[in-house]
Amino acid sequence: MDPFDRLIKAMDEWVGKQDASIEILAQIGTGSYRPKNLEFVPFLKPDQYRDAFERADFVVSHAGTGSIITALERDKPMVIMPKLASLGEQRNEHQLATANRFKPSTLIQVAYDVDELNAILDRVALSDERKVFQPQIWPPDQSLISFVRDFIRPVPG
Template structure:
């Protein structure tokens, strides 16, 4: 049996996403869905939800799930890569009051180039992904990228410059 972990981030609810997933869950009782959905107005009836999961609960579900389903936040992307779980994400739309800017569209478009990360821009695309979720690929094992090394080195240098400044003659 599939286990899907649905998360909508720490800042705001995402009823549009939860509603589609809940209705899909009603037609697919063989799939177990657990959601961290914040405090929205929509009350799902076919999925198990909590406003927030604690770290331990999240880690255990992230480890066991077959699919992650989320808003297009970087926390979701980084978790999917860390646990090597396929991720389907739907960007929040500022025109529907789901967040302050359209930055999640930028995240979705760019992150969907990573293997194992998939986008759904509307309910139909999301349902299609859900119907075929067993065929989605998992992300590749994380390796430290050159960009990551560059940033770490810059930070170490930034901190180091301070040491030189505060240690005269050192």
């Protein structure tokens, strides 16, 4: 929901440098950056989001737990870039912590900055072989399972 202009701008600039046509749909939320090289919408309705997610070869996203869990549940390759409080994109560095937690996954590639994002996109999107991603073989450790359960468990009251 919150804007992530740094990611949207990076994706737009990356697409603009490609020789081949690459189909990308960006959900930009309330961001102020308007892409010039890729299709975008402010928001997708839940059914539109599910459809776009299912059709995608892989997903590029902020390091939101909901998006990551959806990708893992559906064995969908994902590239994540955390929003950073140090850049005014979040109130704290929870997305950085989330990215670090999921980095061992073989289905998720983590880009901590635009240069890493570009390098991953070059390896993944421009290759006929998506060898960067492997079938999910990483079992989450018990501390991660507890962390997610505690996060979604309703507060008694």
